[in-house]
Amino acid sequence: MKQLSSRLNERIGDNLLTLVATAGMLFLYIPVLVLIVFSFNDNRSLTLPLRGFTLKWYEKFLSNSDMLTAIGNSLYVATVATAVTIVIGTVAAFALDRVTFPGKTVFRRLILLPIALPGIITGISMLNMFKLMGINLSLETVILGHATGLVSIVVTQVYARLQRFNRRIEEASSDLGARPWQTFFYVTLPNIRLALIGSALLSFTVSFDEIPVTFFLTGRDNTLPMYIYSTLRRGITPEINAVGTVIVVLSLGLIILSVYLLRQSEKE
Amino acid sequence: MKESTRRNVTSFAIVSTPFLWTMIFLFVPYMVMFTYSFYLKKFPTFIPAFEFVNYLTIIVDPQYYQVLVRTAKIAITVAASAVMIAYPLSYFLVFKIKSNQLRSILYMAVIVPLWVSYLLRAYTWKTILGNEGILNSFLVWSGFLDQPTDIFLYNQFSMVVTLTYIFVPFMVMPIYMALEKIPRSMIEASKDLGVGPIRTFLRVTLPLSMPGVIAGATFTICLTFGDFVAAFLVGGPNGAMIATIIQSQFGATLNWPLGAALSIVMLVIVLTIISLSDRLERAGRIDLD
Structure with missing residues (x-):
């Protein structure tokens, strides 16, 4: 009897859990659906019931030259920021993985700080420095801001990959007479390729959508989110x-x- | 060049590039901001000084204290609500979905929104909760309400909903990983000893997953502290956060030294939360090896 009731309890618990988890999933995706559905709805105001299918809002934004300029600016910022981030982040990951140097702990903390720090702090502190140095705000200052904020993403991913990397392959390469740069480009780099591409895509998306840092560092040019x-x-x-x-x-x-x-x- | 010298040169280059980068773009900016926080506002900009006026203003003027308390309240509420949604969701994914492939697809579906446009994710709630929004028109259309209500938008409720929505994936990530690490044998052992499912959860699973909850809550609280976008979109007059005040010092109000001082206060609060949670996590960690 007791066993039966405990099993019944477990069933109820399981169902309740399924219900709550489903509700959680709906909570995450309903707003996205709302955004998509209303972009095709033939009504100026965003209200229910739906009025019918239209593509005119898409035509409208595609003929909005300010918006297209902003998209171009965002693409430029995200591309350059990603390139800079990947280079700095990868080198930093190598430094953390392979070199012992004084102040390493402080360095690690500092470079990873932007993950947990609100973007507004990165934005404002860099704004202050640019002001002090008399540098005018532009898309380039935005790029520096993004790159600094995003380096932490690249460092985390590439460092994790390097930690699992089997250094014997590099030794083998150098024993076979490869020069250090050859080993790096033909052995090491191909092995960490997935981590690099993955974090580059992530950086690109985040930079394209970024707002708190951009808000403080952009000059007259707007990125798309701005x-x-x-x-x-x-x-x-x-x-x-x-x-x-x-x-x-x-x-x-x-x-x-x-x-x-x-x-x-x-998995590699 | 000798082999060892060359290696030293390479090492030096590898360390110094990112080191210089972090110095120039992280450390120096913080220091400049710190310096500015002692400057004095003087139209049209500010003058160098070493005064505590800005910090004194923050302490004496109740306006700042109130905003800080409100921000803290919202941040804690958001973290709590996010745990309430993220914990069952993660638990469900880890323990109830048997297929590995389905589990990783669902997990991805949950965390992927994390990196999708912060602005747009906050914006959709403006369109959902507004007076002419989707929720209102639905309630009127279905007969629950006679006319649209203003209660959903431009208050602390809409702030909490929007920020919770934004940070749920951030919460799921560490909780999911903590739950996944718990050896199934421990839970089975507890069941074999005749402990019921609820007590097994409370005495075994929950304590072992606490580090994940703490990590998620830390992220959520810190990032909510720095939010001004959600406040701008759905906050309304009583939704101003500390970041909103800081932002206005660099824009409309134009008082950079005060803004810098407020940023330093925020930085100190956030760093304190991080180090506290670090300590808490370390104290609560149970070694499974």
């Missing part, structure tokens, strides 16, 4: 849903690819 942010002052429009849908769908694609690559890299 452009959207400024139009939101004037209220919401289905056009934002249309461009938002494109961003969210592309970001989801890039991130899924990146997480997949990083997981594969974990």
